[in-house]
Amino acid sequence: MAKKVALLQGNQACAAGAVYAGCKFFGGYPITPSTEVAEELSISLPKVGGKFIQMEDEIGAMASVIGASLTGMKSLTATSGPGVSLKQELIGYACIAEVPCVIINVMRGGPSTGMPTGPGQSDVMQAMWGTHGDHAAIALVPSSVQEIFSETVRAFNLAEKYRMPVQVLFDEIVGHMRERIVFPEPGELEVIDREAPTDGPDTYKPYDSTKGQIPPLASFGSGYKFHVTGLNKADDGFPTTKASLVDAEERRQVDKVMDNVADIESNEEYLTEDAEVVIWAFGSTARSARYAVNELRKEGIKAGLFRPITLWPFPTKRTAELAVQCKAIVVAEMNLGQMIHEVERAAKGNCVVAGEFRVDGEPINPAQIMKKVKEVL
Amino acid sequence: MAERYELRFSGAGGQGLITAGIILAEAASIIEGRSAVQSQSYGPEARGGASKSEVIISDQPIDYPKATIVDACLAMTQEAADKYANGIKEGGLLLLDADFVQRAPQGNFKVYRLPIMRMAKEDIGREIVANVVALGAMIGLTGVVTKEAGEQAVLRKVPEAFKELNKKAYNMGYEKGKELIN
């Protein structure tokens, strides 16, 4: 039988991907340009016995998502930059309490209200460093409607596997544009469910590091009684200020991501093998970059594209290798220069690193990128 | 057909031009099985203001999703013509509502006029189908998708009770559009 196809907005594909991944709870608050994610899920979640709630504010939405996830439900929220700013408090909570959840950020301009209907990519550093305190982050940056579907599924997988919040960031252009999507059949994409504890209720400890870097999380209402807090805690979940325990816990929560970069990382490369100049771009900007690469090649310029799909943890290794191989890396991003700092860090001075930035609500177009490439060569 | 064909539909918010763009994208990508990307930009107004919808159609995968140089543009109001009827390719085409756009933008492209709103109101009897008349006219004018694919896409989008009305609107637009280039 032919697969089901449809012309969908990115935001709609995100909602469909969530349902595919087994998401059963959405807590949100209306905000442009992400609202279609909520609207779609308000229709589709109750159909599969899931729950949709529109909360009183962004913080409440994040709180409801963490609460629902603690009962074992795969949980999601969707918002945009101003909403992510408000959610930071509880994104940190989900980090320290190690509660799986997925946060969609359909990026617009900023700071503050900025340009609600215009695209932006200026929340990428916030995705890593937005909440206070040391923590690891996973952030995915799809660039097509089909990829929004599959990366939303992967976000749930990573959230459940690594027991932490995972953010999916796409700009307004990808969120709102419509493209054909081919719906994967059940079983076609990997769907990872939360690991159940091996210990019974009497001996279970929610942060027992003897079980590995990612101790299994039991569900409220499943026979297990345990304590969850935003305080630094010992392996039994209760608060502690004992230096050695706090240190071990903080490090484990970062190491569980940084020791598994190879599993979390995902990049796409286009014509980088012989590239003299590599355009480093993600989201909708990567689509402009690919167009530019083709045009530049026609003119005899050996250009290539590096497109991170996992933005955090940062693709340090591959970026460093490209810096050694090529003469220049052009970082194109719809902000005033954020990821370029990470690229410069990884490049270690081995090649020229130049940026092409834009924050006027218009996408970075291929002509702009081509001009910058010619400037740096 | 060229590797990449770019269309822009512009008019007042609420005129259904985003829907027209979506229907065209469905005709190309779902019915004809080619690649299409539809995008839009809009202001904070739900009604009024100028809005635009862009559709890129190609036989290859589409990378840059926005218009680079527009092959065919539609402007239903003067404000839309002033704001969005730009970046049109040399030798490209611009279709204007004959009653609502007095001043055509200058450029090296062909300008056509049809009284789209009036056709919808007087000939079809419902102003609301002006977007479908316009869609038909653009397809007739450009041949970017087949007449049948366009009609199928329109009919997929509308409720049963309005199918005849929309079919009539689409076909009238298509014929008038085709007449303009013959």
Add this chain to the structure above:
Amino acid sequence: MAYDYEKSIRPGKLPHIWCPGCGHGIVMKGLIRAMDTCGLDRKNTAIVSGIGCASRLPGYLDACTLHTAHGRAAAFATGVKMAKPEMTVICCGGDGDGTAIGGNHFIHACRRNIDMTYVLMNNFIYGMTGGQFSPCTPTGAKASTTPYGNPDPIFDISKLAIGAGATFVARTTAAHPREIDKLIVQGIQHKGMSIIEVLDDCPTTYGRRNKFRSVVDMMKHLKANAVPIKAAAKMTAEQLQGKFLTGVLFHDTEKPEYCAQYAEVIKKAQGA
């Protein structure tokens, strides 16, 4: 025979952090008795709190306990209850946590009438941070941030809850321990949002700044100014000046409960 509180308390978690004379322990004991009276299965009971002295309460109790962020208890609890309506959900916390930083979550949980019981310990002050004024600190009172007397008017938490749409609202004080569990029991048994406001004492940061010479003084003050709602009906406005009404202040069994409403949404979506 002495009441066996031990079986409800997590081994090794006492002593608690509360100061000598603090009323929170009285409320915790009342909550334990109420949970027993209702026959709650602690494996299926979530106790959710925010931040502050009162919000440390869940950590001592043997149940599914969730110590969240400042002010967010009601919103976390809403997620838990929506996801698993078969669980009993109890929130607890203080006045600053629940009605200042958490005020929005508080009123909207009331509005939804989601089935949970919120035990709000109102000791008129931010205790944990050292005695800054809260939305419930009486006008004119001294706090560490009102050295010249508090210029702010107060929130009447029970009135706020009624106005916001909670369907069971009751008030008592830490000086009325038997009424605490009686009201919490009614709150748990009520299907909808129940607010139990317990007027409480903070001798360390409120009492000593406001001319209460001892904990006994504070308890006497709570006792002397509590007027049962039935008795209040026979009193004049003048007689009621400075008093607080206690007992069941509001009880509505008509308004639909939120999770039940959402179950209807699911039925509609599934075409039943």
